Amino acid sequence: MSSETHVPVLIVGGGIVGFSASLFLSHHNIHSIVIERRSASSNHPRARSVNARTMELFRHLGIEDRVHEAAASMSASAGIYSGRSLREVIEPKPRSEGPRKVPLADLFRQVSPSSGTFVTQDMIEPVLVDVARERGADVRFNTECMHIEQDRQAVTATLKDRQSGAISTVRADYLIAADGAGSPTRTRLNVPTTGRGSMGHLLNILFHADLKFLVDKREFSLCRIDRPEVTGLFTSINNSDRWVFHLSFDPSKGEKASDFPPERCKELLRIALGLPDVEIDIKSILPWEPSVRIAERLQHGRIFLAGDAAHQMPPWAGQGATSGIADVHNLTWKLAAVMNGQASEVLLETYDMERVPVGRAAAGVSANAADETGIISTKKNFTVALSLLKRILIVPGYGYAYAGHTICEEDTSPLGGLTWRPWTLPSLLFSIDGRPGRRAPHVWVEQDGRRISTLDVCGKTFVLLAGSDGGSWTECAKNLSSVLGMEMAAYRVGPEGDLVGPRGVFESAAGISSQGAVLVRLDDFIVWRQRRKCSDPQAELERAMKKALCI
Secondary structure (H helix, E strand, O other), X not given: OOOEEEEEEEEEXXXXXXXXXXXXXXXXXXOEEEEEOOOOOOXXXXXXXXXXXXXXXXXXHOOHHHHHHHOHHHOOOOOEEEEOOHHHHHOOOOOOOOOOOOOOHHHHOOOOOOOOEEOOHHHHHHHHHHHHHXXXXXXXXXXXXXXXXXXXXXXXXXXXXXXXXXXXXXXXXXXXXXXOOOOHHHHHOOOOEEEEEEOOOEEEEEEEOOOXXXXXXXXXXXXXXXXXXXXXXXXXXXXXXXXXXXXXOOHHHOOOHHHOOHHXXXXXXXXXXXXXXXXXXXXXXEEEOOEEEEEOOOEEOOEEEOHHHOEEOOHHXXXXXXXXXXXXXXXXXXXXXHHOOOOOHHHHHHHHHHHHHHHHHHHHHHHHOEOOOOOEOXXXXXXXXXXHHHHHHHOOOOOOOOOOOOOOOOOOOOOOOHHHOOOOHHHHHHOOOOOOXXXXXXXXXXXXXXXXXXXXXXXXOEEEEEOOOOHHHHHHXXXXXXXXXXXXXXXXXXXXXXXXXXXXXXXXXXXXXXOOEEEEOOOOEEEEEEOOOOOOHHHHHXXXXXXXXXX
């Protein structure tokens, strides 16, 4: 017997991206149902890290510390190596004393209040599931989406309980499809994809073996093995007894996944480890193909693709899960603004404009990191070095900008705005310099005696950040909040401001004078900047807000 439920947003796919979407919606007081065909969260360590930008988003949600706690066993992971066996690579390395320093960590502290971390999918998903439930989400495991149809008002999904066989119907205002690389939703919608397609054939072998005697205090992240008998990649999971090996096989030579039963895999693992007598317990063997497939469009009426359903890419630049989380962070505040009557539905069209180019660029960089086997290349040549440089620039989750009709263009004459940009790492490497379409700059300030980041006041509403002498802008923002009937926050930043900091530091980071201001939307991206005081600040700010909301 079928029953019907109404919900503002139905999320198909209960993985990292799906549950992140639910949490972002809850952050904006929008209820969601999350369905997942599996019986529980992932028990296989697929994704292995979240970057600094993603941790900023978890910081907004108040779960940054919980994620770090879940990742504690991986905190020592560092380094990408290659050789004929893991023992041959690791054994000559000296054991380190004390905490290992993350390369470039001090430099990246200028960019963000948060730091990325190694954390596998099976470590982070339970955290997201628990918090989603705590915040009111309706989480339904063992539930499969059988059919979807939509009209001008809503999306109707037919769901099946895979245990009982019961059929139910959910009518949602919008649907987010975060149902993975093989997305049934994308298939139903006949969405065309572009990209290289499959780049290789691998077996993801999850196994237990006590290697602490070898790796303790000389932990690694990735180690590629190349020898005639076996080619593959070790990835650390808990730096003790839990590991993954990505074993390459070649269908053009007649090889297939079924040629590698557990006993043969154990033999190959012992060769790759360089430990012929080590005891190995294989937990699972999953065939997979590193691939690039980019959906040409992400919005289909009231249905939106996100994560691997939108852009599948190899994991070698750490962009798979993190790009998907950025997708739904970009989308959910827009859905909330539309459902709350603050924005027109035209705003939702910017999801495609903004996220398709970012997904395509991330997929390209990720693919270029691999060789003909689909595994990350560790060769030492110019092509690999260039690929590494590009990865370094996108791995933290920055370095891209949004453009489109909701972002206010600036008059940068006569020198193209070059004189406005600070000579700092955030500006020079990642273009975090106050320009519209870029993430707002991070500066440490004090509020009510607490040390916070300028990013910490963002995320719930539109936020105006003004220079130390920008009181006229903050007054205009308060007035405009009443005119538009929506909440806005406004702060002066400086020695005597609402956010207390050294004179000129925020202004320099944002590319404004002490009388200038920037307007930051709910995903921390700047939509408008006025470098100085203008003749009619109220009208100027109102124009920017209406443009940002497509009203």
